[in-house]
Amino acid sequence: MSALPGLRSRGGIIAGQRSGTREVQRPVGGVTASLLLWGYAAVALVPLLLMVSSSFRTNADLITEPLGAPWPLSVASYKEAWTAGNFATYFLNSLLVTCGAVLLSTSVATMAAYALARARSRVFRWLEALFLSGLMLPIHLAILPIFYLFDGMGLIDSRLGLALMYGASGVPFSIFVLTTFFRQLPVELEEAAQLDGATTWQTFSKIMVPLVRPALATVAVFRFVPIWNDFLFPLVLLRKEEKYTLPVGLTTFFGENATNYSAVFAGLVITTVPLILLFLVATKQIVAGLTAGMTK
Amino acid sequence: MRRRSGLLFVAPALILFGVFVLYPMVTAFSYAFYHWQGTTRGGFAGLDHFVTLFTRAPFKTDMPRALLHNLLFFLGTMAFQNTIGLAVAVMLHRRPRTRRMLQTLYAMPYLVSPIVIGYLWTLLLSPTFGPVNQLLTRIGLDSWALPWLGDPDTALWVVILVSVWQWIGFPVLLYGAALGGVPEELSEAARVDGASHRQTFFRITLPLLVPAIGTVSVLTFIFAMEAFALPYAFGGSTGNPAGSTDFISLLFYRTAFDSGAADAIGTSSALATMLFIIIFGGALAATAVLRRHERRITA
Numbered sequence: 286m287s288a289l290p291g292l293r294s295r296g297g298i299i300a301g302q303r304s305g306t307r308e309v310q311r312p313v314g315g316v317t318a319s320l321l322l323w324g325y326a327a328v329a330l331v332p333l334l335l336m337v338s339s340s341f342r343t344n345a346d347l348i349t350e351p352l353g354a355p356w357p358l359s360v361a362s363y364k365e366a367w368t369a370g371n372f373a374t375y376f377l378n379s380l381l382v383t384c385g386a387v388l389l390s391t392s393v394a395t396m397a398a399y400a401l402a403r404a405r406s407r408v409f410r411w412l413e414a415l416f417l418s419g420l421m422l423p424i425h426l427a428i429l430p431i432f433y434l435f436d437g438m439g440l441i442d443s444r445l446g447l448a449l450m451y452g453a454s455g456v457p458f459s460i461f462v463l464t465t466f467f468r469q470l471p472v473e474l475e476e477a478a479q480l481d482g483a484t485t486w487q488t489f490s491k492i493m494v495p496l497v498r499p500a501l502a503t504v505a506v507f508r509f510v511p512i513w514n515d516f517l518f519p520l521v522l523l524r525k526e527e528k529y530t531l532p533v534g535l536t537t538f539f540g541e542n543a544t545n546y547s548a549v550f551a552g553l554v555i556t557t558v559p560l561i562l563l564f565l566v567a568t569k570q571i572v573a574g575l576t577a578g579m580t581k
Numbered sequence: 582m583r584r585r586s587g588l589l590f591v592a593p594a595l596i597l598f599g600v601f602v603l604y605p606m607v608t609a610f611s612y613a614f615y616h617w618q619g620t621t622r623g624g625f626a627g628l629d630h631f632v633t634l635f636t637r638a639p640f641k642t643d644m645p646r647a648l649l650h651n652l653l654f655f656l657g658t659m660a661f662q663n664t665i666g667l668a669v670a671v672m673l674h675r676r677p678r679t680r681r682m683l684q685t686l687y688a689m690p691y692l693v694s695p696i697v698i699g700y701l702w703t704l705l706l707s708p709t710f711g712p713v714n715q716l717l718t719r720i721g722l723d724s725w726a727l728p729w730l731g732d733p734d735t736a737l738w739v740v741i742l743v744s745v746w747q748w749i750g751f752p753v754l755l756y757g758a759a760l761g762g763v764p765e766e767l768s769e770a771a772r773v774d775g776a777s778h779r780q781t782f783f784r785i786t787l788p789l790l791v792p793a794i795g796t797v798s799v800l801t802f803i804f805a806m807e808a809f810a811l812p813y814a815f816g817g818s819t820g821n822p823a824g825s826t827d828f829i830s831l832l833f834y835r836t837a838f839d840s841g842a843a844d845a846i847g848t849s850s851a852l853a854t855m856l857f858i859i860i861f862g863g864a865l866a867a868t869a870v871l872r873r874h875e876r877r878i879t880a
Contacts, residue, residue, distance in 0.1 A: 311675070312672070312674070312675040312676045313671050313672050313674065313675065313778075314672050318672040319676075319679075321672065322669065322672055322673065322676075322679070322683055323683075325669065325687070326683055326686045326687065328746070329686055329687050329689060329690055329746070329749070329750075330686060330689060332690075332701060332702070332705060332746075333689060333690065333693070333701075335705065335712060336701050339704075347710060348709075348710050351710050351711065351712040351715045352712050352715055352716065389597070390597075393593040393594040393597055394594055396590045396591070396593060396594065397590060397591045397593070397594035397595070399582075399590060400582060400586075400587040400588075400590035400591045401591065403582040403587070404582045404583075404584060404587035405582075406584045406587070408584070408588075409587060409591070412591055412595065415603075416594070416598065419598060419602055419603075421861075421864070422602065422606050423803065423807055423856075423857060423860055424602060424605075424606070425807060425809065425830070426606075426609060426853040426856060426857050427602075427605035427606045427608075427609040427853075428837070429609065429612060429837055429846060429849065429850060429853070430604070430605035430606075430608040430609050430612065431601070431605045433620065434600075434601075434604070434605055436620075449597070449601060450601050452597060452601075453597045453598050453600070453601030453602050454601070454602055456594050456597060456598045456602070457598070457602075460594065485582065485583075485586045489590075510692055513694070514693075514694035514695065514696070514810075516694070516695070516696050516809070516810040516813065517809055517810070517830075517834075521834075521838060531694070532694050532696040532697075532810070535696055535697070535700065536696065536813075536814075539700055546704060546710065549700065549704065550704070553697045553700060553701055556694055556696075556697050557692075557693050557694070557697055560692040560693065560694075561689075561692065563692075564689070564692055568685055571688070571692075572684070572685075572688070572754060575688070575691075575751060575754050575755070
């Protein structure tokens with residue numbers, strides 16, 4: 286999403302050479318700025334910490350003392366949300382849809398990106414432009430035709446349909462990142478493999494794919510977040526509660542339990558935890574995805 | 582790679598993308614130009630549905646109001662998120678030891694679903710038990726302990742500021758990357774020539790950041806025009822209280838899936854088409870201006 290055509294060319298401006306010998310520059314703003322920066326870190330994190338700490342307190346406790354400590358620790362709200370609130374079902378659905386979609390878009394995009402990076406025919410330049418145009422398309426605006434397309438294919442209220450849809454919408458970004466990576470690999474590797482009698486498919490799967498593994502991680506991790514969090518598509522395309530993903534399940538739960546604060550907090554935490562875990566193990570990939578297209 | 586095997590490699594992605602993205606996207610526009618009886622397509626309608634948006638209730642009043650909210654969302658986000666984000670990025674620059682850590686902390690809220698963020702802040706700002714008002718009362722700011730989300734005058738600003746809070750890590754990262762690319766030699770040379778820090782920033786660094794500022798502005802514009810999940814979590818599909826947090830996407834959703842009107846598909850598609858033209862036109866115009874600026878500073 287951060288890849289607008291006009292901005293890829295920026296490399297020319299920002300790629301200044303850096304000299305090795307130069308006095309160390311003092312940071313802007315000194316101690317005051319340090320305080321501001323750490324103060325802002327608190328602003329970013331405290332609401333999220335409040336969400337977690339409130340989820341470990343009982344409802345009565347929350348109402349009498351909103352700012353109290355989560356002690357003694359109570360997990361009753363989690364039990365309530367997980368079983369009575371159907372979060373176990375929603376969680377599984379979100380996991381199925383998101384993993385399926387990421388797997389699908391990453392695999393088809395890897396194959397396509399390899400061909401786009403290596404084939405010389407003009408058709409491929411045209412196809413690449415077509416795929417990249419998808420980076421600019423606000424796909425949410427096509428929800429009505431998608432709804433009727435799904436209706437015709439019997440995919441309404443289907444987790445498979447949702448995964449196909451997200452898989453397709455991830456294709457442009459994945460191709461954009463992966464093509465850049467494949468282009469950086471030397472052609473000699475493939476030529477050597479071909480001389481040794483490897484087929485095109487073998488060269489691709491045994492030699493090229495392992496070499497772009499860092500890019501695959503970036504693409505998979507970065508696509509995971511928006512799919513996990515998406516709200517409009519499951520809201521429109523799913524009907525039965527047993528098929529709901531977490532964001533839609535959460536609105537149902539919030540509607541029925543608006544005053545059961547601690548259970549709602551538990552639901553919010555359940556929805557968020559997988560992303561926090563993902564972030565902790567893959568910070569680098571997420572940051573790379575956010576700045577894709579900004580730096581060469 | 583030979584052309585035939587190349588096409589075989591591209592085919593799965595092309596079919597998936599064609600069926601589920603391109604085809605719906607292209608037909609989305611045609612929907613707006615036909616009459617509809619429920620889900621059955623009738624005759625050619627020309628611009629009738631677009632006229633409806635401007636002349637018939639409830640669109641006559643709801644549409645301009647929602648569009649105004651989208652624009653305020655964009656302007657508010659630009660004013661707060663991008664200025665704070667730039668200031669933070671400048672302060673973080675040249676702090677190699679803490680930069681990565683702080684950037685990561687700032688980016689945390691971005692990960693969380695807008696639905697979760699909306700409900701979280703609804704609870705935090707709750708007038709009866711919310712910790713925010715509790716805190717304000719405790720530090721003696723009783724007069725500030727207001728039902729922020731219940732009041733039509735303040736609800737929209739809550740939505741905007743919460744969105745700014747959630748997304749601040751994005752401009753911090755992008756401006757950080759852009760600042761890392763500004764050659765230190767330029768500001769050193771300016772300093773040697775006797776320029777102050779302030780002059781160096783406004784005359785040297787800032788002009789070189791214009792492309793990055795442009796990117797962030799374009800993405801902010803697209804983001805603000807498509808706002809849906811966060812306002813839905815705060816005010817439901819009708820933009821409570823009293824339509825003060827209504828946005829074009831919410832109006833579209835209500836028209837398409839909640840209204841039950843016979844011509845719902847036509848009218849809502851006209852709305853979607855209008856929004857697409859605004860988004861695309863705005864993004865194209867901004868990109869054209871940026872390109873011209875880039876040519877000027879690279880020349």
